[in-house]
Amino acid sequence: MTAHTSSDAQPGFRERAIQVLASPDLQENFHDAMAFLRQKRASAFADEEHFQRLQAESQRIKQEALSQLPDLLETLEARCTVNGIQVHWAETGAEACDLIRQIIEAHVPHREGQPIRVIKGKSMATEEIGLNTHLEQHGMHCLESDMGEFIVQLAKQSPSHIIMPAIHLRKQEIARLFSEKLPDTPYTEDVDRLIGIGRQVLREQFEKADVGISGVNFAIADTGTLCLLENEGNGRLSTTAPDLHIAVCGIEKVIPRLSDLPPLLSVLTRSATGQAITTYVNLISSPRRLDEKDGPSAVHLVLLDNGRSRMFQDAELQATLRCIRCGACMNHCPVYAKIGGHAYGSVYPGPIGQVIMPQIEGIRAHGEMTEACSLNGACGEVCPVGIPLPDLIREQRERRAQLPEYSRGKEAWIWRLWVLGYRHPQLYRIWSRVVTQLRRLSPRRLRPWSPSRAVPRPARQTLHERMKAHAAQMNTSGKHSR
Amino acid sequence: MSQGSKRDVYVFGTCLIDVLYPDAGMDTVHLLEYFGCQVHFPQDQTCCGQPAFNSGFRREALKVAEIQLALFTEPWPIVVPSGSCASMFRHDYPALFAEHPLATQAKDVASRVVELTAFLLTLTEGYASPPKETDATVVAHTSCSARRGLGQGALALALIRRLSGKPATEPEEAEACCGFGGTFAVKQPELSAAMTASKCHALQATGAAHLVSGDCGCLMSLNGYLEQSGAALKGEHIASFLWRELQNRTARKGVSG
Numbered sequence: 001m002t003a004h005t006s007s008d009a010q011p012g013f014r015e016r017a018i019q020v021l022a023s024p025d026l027q028e029n030f031h032d033a034m035a036f037l038r039q040k041r042a043s044a045f046a047d048e049e050h051f052q053r054l055q056a057e058s059q060r061i062k063q064e065a066l067s068q069l070p071d072l073l074e075t076l077e078a079r080c081t082v083n084g085i086q087v088h089w090a091e092t093g094a095e096a097c098d099l100i101r102q103i104i105e106a107h108v109p110h111r112e113g114q115p116i117r118v119i120k121g122k123s124m125a126t127e128e129i130g131l132n133t134h135l136e137q138h139g140m141h142c143l144e145s146d147m148g149e150f151i152v153q154l155a156k157q158s159p160s161h162i163i164m165p166a167i168h169l170r171k172q173e174i175a176r177l178f179s180e181k182l183p184d185t186p187y188t189e190d191v192d193r194l195i196g197i198g199r200q201v202l203r204e205q206f207e208k209a210d211v212g213i214s215g216v217n218f219a220i221a222d223t224g225t226l227c228l229l230e231n232e233g234n235g236r237l238s239t240t241a242p243d244l245h246i247a248v249c250g251i252e253k254v255i256p257r258l259s260d261l262p263p264l265l266s267v268l269t270r271s272a273t274g275q276a277i278t279t280y281v282n283l284i285s286s287p288r289r290l291d292e293k294d295g296p297s298a299v300h301l302v303l304l305d306n307g308r309s310r311m312f313q314d315a316e317l318q319a320t321l322r323c324i325r326c327g328a329c330m331n332h333c334p335v336y337a338k339i340g341g342h343a344y345g346s347v348y349p350g351p352i353g354q355v356i357m358p359q360i361e362g363i364r365a366h367g368e369m370t371e372a373c374s375l376n377g378a379c380g381e382v383c384p385v386g387i388p389l390p391d392l393i394r395e396q397r398e399r400r401a402q403l404p405e406y407s408r409g410k411e412a413w414i415w416r417l418w419v420l421g422y423r424h425p426q427l428y429r430i431w432s433r434v435v436t437q438l439r440r441l442s443p444r445r446l447r448p449w450s451p452s453r454a455v456p457r458p459a460r461q462t463l464h465e466r467m468k469a470h471a472a473q474m475n476t477s478g479k480h481s482r
Numbered sequence: 483m484s485q486g487s488k489r490d491v492y493v494f495g496t497c498l499i500d501v502l503y504p505d506a507g508m509d510t511v512h513l514l515e516y517f518g519c520q521v522h523f524p525q526d527q528t529c530c531g532q533p534a535f536n537s538g539f540r541r542e543a544l545k546v547a548e549i550q551l552a553l554f555t556e557p558w559p560i561v562v563p564s565g566s567c568a569s570m571f572r573h574d575y576p577a578l579f580a581e582h583p584l585a586t587q588a589k590d591v592a593s594r595v596v597e598l599t600a601f602l603l604t605l606t607e608g609y610a611s612p613p614k615e616t617d618a619t620v621v622a623h624t625s626c627s628a629r630r631g632l633g634q635g636a637l638a639l640a641l642i643r644r645l646s647g648k649p650a651t652e653p654e655e656a657e658a659c660c661g662f663g664g665t666f667a668v669k670q671p672e673l674s675a676a677m678t679a680s681k682c683h684a685l686q687a688t689g690a691a692h693l694v695s696g697d698c699g700c701l702m703s704l705n706g707y708l709e710q711s712g713a714a715l716k717g718e719h720i721a722s723f724l725w726r727e728l729q730n731r732t733a734r735k736g737v738s739g
Contacts, residue, residue, distance in 0.1 A: 017673050027676075035655075334659040338676055371670055374663025374677070375536055376626035397538025415534050415542040422497070422546045425526035432501050448671035453678065453706025456502050463500040463507035467523040470511065 013368045016343040026168065027338060033167050034330075034337040040274025041328060041382070051384075054270075057263045059386040062322040065255050069312060069321075072221045072254045073303065079224025083286040085299045093129030093306050100131060100213070100246055101138055103300050107244045108210045115141045116210050121238035122146035122230065123215025124162050124325060125248045125304055128347045128360070131213070143209070145202050145234035147195060154181050160341030162348060163272050163327040168340045202234065212238035212296065216249035217324070218264060219301070222257045226301065228282040229269065236280050245296040247284070251308050252321040264324065267384040271326040307360040316395050320355050322385040329379035329389055335372050344369050351379035355392040358399070367400040432462045488520035492560040494550070494595075496567045497529035498698045499719075506698055506719030510563040510598055513725050517605045524553035532570040535578065537665045544578060551579075551587045560595045563721055564697050565628025566664075568597035573631055597628060599637040599696050599720060603644075612647035612731055620650040620723070621690035623681070623704065625697035626659050638696060638720055646727035648692075653684035662703040678703045679711075686715055693717040 020026055045051035065072055077087045088103070090096035108116050118140050120126065132142040132153075144153040148165035152158065155177050159165030166174070171189050178197055179187040185197055214235055218227040226247050228235050239245045255264065269275040288295035311320050330336045330350030341349035346357040346366060354373060357366040370393055379389040400406055422428055435442075439458040446455045491514060495507040511521050527550060535543035554560050562568040572592050579588035622638035629635065642650040661667070661677025668674075682704055685693055693715050695701050701717045708715055 014670055014672070017670065021672055021676050031680075334661070334677055335670075335673060338673060338680075370538075371666065372673065374626070374659045374661065374666045374674070376659035376663065377630035378626070378657070378659070381630055394536060394538065397536075398540050399538075401538040411537070412539070415537070415539040418534060419542045419545045422528040422531075423549055425528055425549065428528045429525070435501055448668050449706070450710075452675040452710060453703060454709035456702050456706065458501050459504045461504060463495045463504035463523075464525060466504055466508055467495070467511070468525065470508070471523065 013343060013345065013372055016345060017339045017372070020339040020343055025170070026340065029168060029170060030337055030340045033164065034332075037164075037273065037327075037331040041271060041331065042274075044270035044274040044276065054263055054267045055384055055386055058267045058324075058384055059322065061255060061260045061264060062324070062385050065260075066252070066312070066318065066321055068256070069251070069254070072256060073251055075221040076219055076224060076254050077303075079221065080301055081224075083224045084289075085224065085226075085284075085286060085301050087301045087303065089303050089305070091305045093304075096129050096248065096302055096304050096306070097131055097134035099302060100248070101135060101140075103246055104135075104140070104211050104244065107298060115139050117205070117208055118142045118211045118213055119205055119209035119238050119242060120144050120146075120149070121212065121214035121228065121235040122149050122165070123213065123248055124159075124347065125215050125250050126213060127159060129248075129304065129306065131248070143202075143205050145206070145232075145238055146230070147198050147232055147234075150198055150202065151177065154178075158342070158347070160349065161327060161330060162325055168342065206237045206241045209238075209242040211244045211246065212240075212242040213246045213248065214239050216247050216253050216301075217268070218261060219249050219254045220256075220258050220261065221254055224285060225258065226282075226284040227261060227265075228284065229265070229278045229280070230282070231273075231275075231279040233280055236282055239282060239284060240295050243297050244300075245284075245287075245298070246300045246302060248302045248304060250304050250306070252312075252323070268324050268326050271328040271382065271384040311359050314359070317355065317359060317392060319387050320352075320359065320392065322387055323352055323356070324385055325352075326384055328382045328384065332378040332382045334374065334376060334378065344372070351389045351393065352387075355387075355389060355396060358396050363396065363400050363403065367403075367406075370396045370400060429462075429464055433465065436460060436462055436465075488518055490522060490556065490558045491519045491601075492522050492524065492554050492556075492558050494527055494530070494560055494562045494567065494571075495523065496562065496564045496698070498702070499563065502702070503698045503719060506563060506721050509719065509721040509725040510561070513602065513721055513728070514561065514605075516725075516728060517602070519605070522556075522558070527553055530567045530570045531578075532567060532574070533664055535570065535574060540578070544582070547575065547578060547588075548584060551584050551591055554591055554594065558594070559601065560591065561598055561601050562595055563598040563719065564699070565597050565625040565632055565634065566697050566699055568595050569627040569631030571595040597632055597634065597696065599628075599641050600632070600634055602724075603637055603641050606641070606644060609644055611644050614643075614649070615647045616649065618648060618691040619688070620646075620648050620692040620694060621653055621685050621688045622650055622720070623653070623660060623685065623693065623695040623697075623700055623717070624656065625695065625700050626657075628696055629657060638694060641720070641724070642694070645724050646731075648727070651688055651690065653681070653688055655684055658684075660700045660703055662699045664699065667703060674703070675707065678707045682707050682711070682713070682715075686713060690715070692723060694720040694723045696720050 080087050088099050090099050135142050144150045151166040160168040175187050175189045178185050216226045217229045269278050287299040329352050333350050336350040344353050346353050348356050354369050373393050375390050377390050436458045442457050499507040514521050529546055531543035531547035572595050575588045575592045579585045620642050624636050636652055639650045660681040661674045704717050
């Protein structure tokens with residue numbers, strides 16, 4: 001029933017999944033890491049009612065924010081401007097990249113033969129727009145400062161999880177990577193030492209960086225405050241040490257009031273890592289003031305659309321914008337837990353990726369990943385803002401099925417035939433009976449179900465036939481007893 | 483057991499049971515009759531429409547689903563020996579038929595559909611359970627559609643203990659999907675089979691002698707893997723297990739009495 005259209009012709013999800021499945025080590029990595037995160041979340045929400053209360057509250061806040069999104073964004077812009085944060089709007093990823101580069105070039109004095117140094121806090125929005133590649137093409141040096149992102153960047157890979165970017169790598173692989181890529185670094189599998197080595201490299205770079213670029217977890221409209229959560233202190237350093245800070249923020253991150261923040265923080269950190277609160281909660285409300293000794297002299301906020309307005313206008317899929325990027329859907333997805341994030345071939349993997357990516361880059365580009373779901377419902381159950389992920393994945397499948405090339409394809413014909421077979425009860429009884437009578441001819445192997453699973457054989461008689469006989473027998477015995 | 487007036491119930495046998503596992507359907511009927519029900523099996527039933535619906539072919543699903551709505555004219559419960567199909571009726575029919583002339587019928591049918599183990603659990607309340615056995619354990623696999631779609635935890639455990647006296651358990655990571663997922667199993671077969679393999683290992687690790695489930699879809703995948711890997715364990719529908727247990731017990735009583 002696989003209906004690969006021409007748009008899915010490149011090595012697709014299935015081929016990439018098969019590659020991961022060939023490596024028991026990698027599968028074990030994912031399984032153990034996800035089980036650990038699930039367990040952490042479960043202990044953080046030991047009381048199911050507590051979770052449901054927080055979930056309802058968070059959903060309400062995010063929904064309220066969405067219901068007045070254009071107004072809130074204007075308030076945010078006005079308040080940020082008053083606070084001295086310069087606000088910019090970018091409709092596409094390319095536009096955002098250009099804008100950010102121009103801000104940097106305007107701020108940092110040109111130094112002959114010395115590239116501009118950019119240090120980055122963890123940000124999925126900048127992954128989404130491919131910012132590093134863009135800035136590097138323009139001669140700048142970008143360094144990821146989140147430990148996971150740092151490792152992934154060193155390995156020339158992309159994050160495989162939105163919260164745990166390097167979750168696919170084992171400590172041995174990281175040890176090898178560090179000893180090969182970092183100067184004067186001995187091979188060690190001691191995790192604390194590995195982290196110490198990474199931190200040492202980063203510490204030097206924080207001092208030298210010209211620009212710090214971060215994401216935003218929540219943009220608070222009524223106070224013009226940017227909230228940034230992290231555990232390593234790299235977010236705080238990225239946003240305070242360099243003279244210029246640029247925050248990249250999807251427009252859906254805006255929330256109405258500062259008082260909305262506590263429930264959202266509670267639910268986000270508990271859902272993501274099982275923490276009651278992250279080590280650092282940064283609230284950024286302005287550049288360095290005259291009487292302040294540190295902090296950047298300029299703060300810029302880039303509000304990124306990149307398909308979000310389209311999601312906003314799409315009644316069926318708008319709930320996607322409630323997402324607070326906690327990653328719980330990935331941790332609980334049995335597909336993700338088997339193969340990890342890279343198989344999805346997209347910036348956002350897992351259930352939320354299956355709903356977001358087709359909206360950002362089109363269903364043609366990301367149609368196959370919508371198949372990678374057994375609709376088991378685990379993601380929807382744990383989503384802290386109540387996004388009905390399974391329903392939305394099914395919705396994306398419907399949209400894919402409506403593509404002209406798909407509705408003319410093999411799978412569409414199979415379903416048309418299926419309608420014929422199941423919509424007409426008399427016809428159904430005939431063919432199902434024939435199938436049971438020809439059971440000896442049924443194939444022993446039937447791809448793609450086999451080879452790892454035996455093929456079931458039709459029964460001798462259908463339930464319809466047996467129930468007909470049963471009803472007749474009941475009637476007779478009923479009459480006899482009378 | 484059947485004394486006095488019988489309780490009328492419909493049985494929707496499901497398409498998978500009809501052609502591949504009719505024993506599960508017959509055993510469902512036997513159990514219901516044993517516990518005092520008059521079973522009605524509309525011969526015009528075919529499929530709830532879920533395979534097409536979950537694959538994104540909504541219009542096609544609707545065409546097949548429409549046929550089922552006409553079958554249950556009396557206000558009787560509709561017992562479905564599958565969490566998956568029951569969840570389709572209960573949760574997806576109202577949405578599927580939201581803007582359809584048959585919306586009212588769809589809601590009515592949805593409200594009367596009961597998954598078999600949930601129905602049996604109510605039906606057998608107060609049943610004099612046999613003495614607790616300790617020997618052969620039973621491991622139960624609860625489908626995700628029963629667990630999450632219908633919000634029914636492992637009802638099977640309570641039911642098995644009540645009707646057979648046998649200790650019943652769940653595997654490690656019981657809430658994990660078995661990898662079947664309908665057309666998922668053929669669209670992403672390697673992934674599906676890998677998930678099934680993990681589930682089978684967890685089921686085998688319990689050391690149970692019997693594997694039961696309320697969903698033949700899950701069983702098709704689990705048994706497919708178990709058979710292919712030469713395992714001794716073989717799954718069966720919970721109706722078949724329970725009916726055999728009841729018959730054995732009646733037979734034993736007959737001998738001793």
